Amino acid sequence: MSGPLARVYAKHLPSGYAFFRILSLQIQSRIDFIRCLQFLVNFSSLSVIIRLSLYNLKFKGQGSSDSVPSEEENIPVMPETTGAPKKHSAWRSARRKLLGALRRIGMLILVVWTVVSIVTILIELVPGDPATAILGDQATPEQIANFNERHGLDRPPFFFSFPRDENGARHFIWHGWDNRYVEYWRNLLHGDMGLSFRGDRPVLDLILERYPATIKLALAAMLIAVLISIPLGVFAGKNQGTLIDSFSSVVALIGISLPSFVIGPLLVYLFSVKLGWFSASGNEYPEDILLPAITLGAALSAILTRMVRSSVIEELNEDYVRTARAKGLSERKVVYKHVLKNGLIPVVTILGLQLGVLLAGAIITEKIFIWRGIGTLLLEEGIGSRDYRVVQGCVLVISITYIGVNTLTDVVYRFLDPRIRVS
Amino acid sequence: MNRLAIFGFIIVAVLVLAAIFAPVIARQDIGTTHTSERYQSPSAEHWFGTDATGRDVFARTVYGARVSLQVGFIVVIISALVGTILGALSGFYGGMIDRFISGYVFNVFLAFPGLLLAIALVAFLGKGLDKLILALCVIGWVGYARLIRGQVLKVREYDFVQAARALGAGDLRIIVKHILPNAIQPLIVQASLGMAGAVLSEASLSFLGLGVQEPTPSWGKMIDDARLAMQSAPHALIFPGIAIALTVLAFNFIGDGLREYLDPRQRKR
Numbered sequence: 001m002s003g004p005l006a007r008v009y010a011k012h013l014p015s016g017y018a019f020f021r022i023l024s025l026q027i028q029s030r031i032d033f034i035r036c037l038q039f040l041v042n043f044s045s046l047s048v049i050i051r052l053s054l055y056n057l058k059f060k061g062q063g064s065s066d067s068v069p070s071e072e073e074n075i076p077v078m079p080e081t082t083g084a085p086k087k088h089s090a091w092r093s094a095r096r097k098l099l100g101a102l103r104r105i106g107m108l109i110l111v112v113w114t115v116v117s118i119v120t121i122l123i124e125l126v127p128g129d130p131a132t133a134i135l136g137d138q139a140t141p142e143q144i145a146n147f148n149e150r151h152g153l154d155r156p157p158f159f160f161s162f163p164r165d166e167n168g169a170r171h172f173i174w175h176g177w178d179n180r181y182v183e184y185w186r187n188l189l190h191g192d193m194g195l196s197f198r199g200d201r202p203v204l205d206l207i208l209e210r211y212p213a214t215i216k217l218a219l220a221a222m223l224i225a226v227l228i229s230i231p232l233g234v235f236a237g238k239n240q241g242t243l244i245d246s247f248s249s250v251v252a253l254i255g256i257s258l259p260s261f262v263i264g265p266l267l268v269y270l271f272s273v274k275l276g277w278f279s280a281s282g283n284e285y286p287e288d289i290l291l292p293a294i295t296l297g298a299a300l301s302a303i304l305t306r307m308v309r310s311s312v313i314e315e316l317n318e319d320y321v322r323t324a325r326a327k328g329l330s331e332r333k334v335v336y337k338h339v340l341k342n343g344l345i346p347v348v349t350i351l352g353l354q355l356g357v358l359l360a361g362a363i364i365t366e367k368i369f370i371w372r373g374i375g376t377l378l379l380e381e382g383i384g385s386r387d388y389r390v391v392q393g394c395v396l397v398i399s400i401t402y403i404g405v406n407t408l409t410d411v412v413y414r415f416l417d418p419r420i421r422v423s
Numbered sequence: 424m425n426r427l428a429i430f431g432f433i434i435v436a437v438l439v440l441a442a443i444f445a446p447v448i449a450r451q452d453i454g455t456t457h458t459s460e461r462y463q464s465p466s467a468e469h470w471f472g473t474d475a476t477g478r479d480v481f482a483r484t485v486y487g488a489r490v491s492l493q494v495g496f497i498v499v500i501i502s503a504l505v506g507t508i509l510g511a512l513s514g515f516y517g518g519m520i521d522r523f524i525s526g527y528v529f530n531v532f533l534a535f536p537g538l539l540l541a542i543a544l545v546a547f548l549g550k551g552l553d554k555l556i557l558a559l560c561v562i563g564w565v566g567y568a569r570l571i572r573g574q575v576l577k578v579r580e581y582d583f584v585q586a587a588r589a590l591g592a593g594d595l596r597i598i599v600k601h602i603l604p605n606a607i608q609p610l611i612v613q614a615s616l617g618m619a620g621a622v623l624s625e626a627s628l629s630f631l632g633l634g635v636q637e638p639t640p641s642w643g644k645m646i647d648d649a650r651l652a653m654q655s656a657p658h659a660l661i662f663p664g665i666a667i668a669l670t671v672l673a674f675n676f677i678g679d680g681l682r683e684y685l686d687p688r689q690r691k692r
Contacts, residue, residue: 107526114531122547257672259623261630261643262664265650273654360536364627368650379631383546395535395543402536 112403119396120184123388124157133386134197151195151389155180193393198385203393206377211397214373217365218358220289221297222351228301230340230347233308238335240313248305255302260361264295264368281370288369296365300354307350311343318342345416352409356402374398428680434673442488449482462656474645474659475652483640484666490641491670494552495621498559499614505560506567507610511598513568514575525572532565538627545633555634559624563617570613574606581605608685615678619671626667642667 126133130153131144139147148154156175159182164170187194193203236248271291272280278291315321316339324334359374366375374394382391441448451469456476463473471480513524532540541558548554578584579602587601628634629643637644642663649659 107530110527111530111534114527115534118531119543122543125547127549253672253675254668257619257668257675258664259626259630259667259671261627261646261650262660262667265646265653265660266664268650269653269657356536360539363538363542364631367631378542383542383633388547391543391546395539398539399535402539403534 108403108407112400115399115403116185116188116396117181119392119399120181121158122395123392126388130197130386130388147197150200151197152180152183155183157181193396194389196381196390197387198381203389206381206390207374207393207397210372210374210377213371214359214362214366214375217289217292217296217362217371217373218355220293221295221300221358221362221365222355223297224293225297225301225304226351228297229304230308230344232301233305234312234335234340236305237309237312237316238331245309248309252302252305255298255305258298260295260298260364261368263298264291264365267291267295268368292365292369292371295368296358296361299361300358303354304347304350307347308343311346312339315339315343345413348416349409349413352405352412355405356398359398359401425680425683427676428684431673431676431680434669435677438488438492438670438673441485442492445485445489449479449485451479451482462652462659464656465658471662472656472658474649474656480645480659480662483645484642484662486640487642487645487663487666488670490552490635490639491622491625491667494556494559494625495618497556498563498621498625499617501556501560502563502617503567503610503614506564506569507571507603509564510568510571511575511603511606514572515579515594515598515602521572524568529565529569532562535562538562538624541624541628542631542633545628550633550636552635552639555625555628558628559621562624563621566617567610567613570609571603571606574609575602578602578605609682612678612682612685615674615681619674619678622667622670622674 123130129144130151131147132139135143135147145154156179158175158179159177160172160174162170162172184194191204193207195201196203196206232248232251236245239245268280268291271277279285279288312335320338321334324338325331329337362371362373363375363378365371366373367379370376374397378391378394381387382394456478457473460469460473461475463469465472469479469481471484474480474483509524509528513521535543540562541555544558544561545554548557575598584597584601587597592600625634626641626643626646629641630647632644632647634643635641645663646660646667649656649663653660
């Protein structure tokens, strides 16, 4: 997996994406995969703690005037308590922030636990019996029993259940710890997502085979969106109200309102059927990524263009721009060195949040271009052939990635913009 | 109101009329296939041409508006209702309830990116219009709940709420009579934008084969059917595509227009 793909990455992505290269390519075994997840969680939580404590030590003398005032802090400080207690209050606020960070991490763990549990329990909602759905009506009881045992379906689904007896009354039955839910968790923590119902391949292997292609597609889409939206947005914001501005608004509106499953086939029609520049589907050659990436990135570039535009307009009215202009900087320098630096902060957040959305949106794009990523795995091998184990694995991996990226974005945002450090 | 919002209102009015009077507007049969009339270009008889099985694209596009708007309205109403109730409870009572709903439940629902939860729900529950609506409500309500919670947090500190409480009004009366009417404006904006989102999500799920089933016409499904025959019949894809784009655009225009209208501070953007 690492050889040819790594070269493709090295060729097509700037070095700034090193982290994601680590994430997607160094995954050679399950252990590495688990380590990556651990790294993600640890990195985000540790950095919050370290940064918050450093931040507090640095601003110890200033008390907590920089944080968003809570009800406690609004109590006016008596003049005579400005000496020693100040240090005390700095400590207290440091402790409060640390507790806040810990609470966030606790909540993160709780959310991840719930997400995994929901995905685990969703499989119990499947109408009918997975075994008959997979094996067909002609399957012998032996085959069904065999199948259920292999996939752990012979165990009770949860700790307890309320089955009906012959009189129609419900009874509470405690099944103990030997149930599917516990089993799934235990396997998951050992890096095992079970065997696929069809073909009996480990689901994790299937996902690791296909996920890099999806991550590659999402990153390429993001790159294209950035390359389109930042110049267009800056240009539109600088020339507010001109023809160029209206043009960029129209482009943005089309991007927002045309869904990817309309843009995709139209691009295929234009560039592969009519012009014959690219192949209509597949991901064999490096240039095959272009059409899917544009399709996937269209909506994002529309959103980003609007954001960059309003951000630039807002920043251009700030005092520091007047200062920069007054000291004789060229307009180009004002825009690219000052305005863009501040204006891009919200854009970075949106980029982080949108990476997860892109991963989910990739499901549609992958279907259009028959791109062999996790989306086609989910749709064809999973939902299409009713292999619920695969569906479970795909949904889980995409959501965990989404949570990880969001947490990371949150941390990065706090680094970039001190104003919202405590909220 | 700005011109774009009026444009949006006109489009939506046309769509609603088309959906209601679909049998009058489109007299062609939407279900039966005519293999001899496949891939016909737009003509006087078939305004939008015919698709891969010889069905009239115009009739199916008009009937598709029924499904889209129906799903959109139901999803927006249910999720706005659920979101308002939970958001108001969370914002009004605060404390543990708020911590549970806004800190935990919101985050769990936001932990699934976009359509993924809907796809997963439909995949496990099975296909069908009712399950599609359920799935879209499950992913939709959080937005309304967060919005209403924020509004309630803001409004409940106002003096008239304190006055109502001092006069002995109960919690329910304060929420329904005093707080919600003041929090409703952004809800209308959100609902309009939510319509755009719901129509788009319905089309996406139908495109993935997880939404409305044959023979009911849905724009997403029509596009999925047409894209493999792009070479011989691009019109079968383009017309439902335009229909989706116009619908989404119209609701977005209305939402943006209402936001500007209701919040004068934003008018100069």
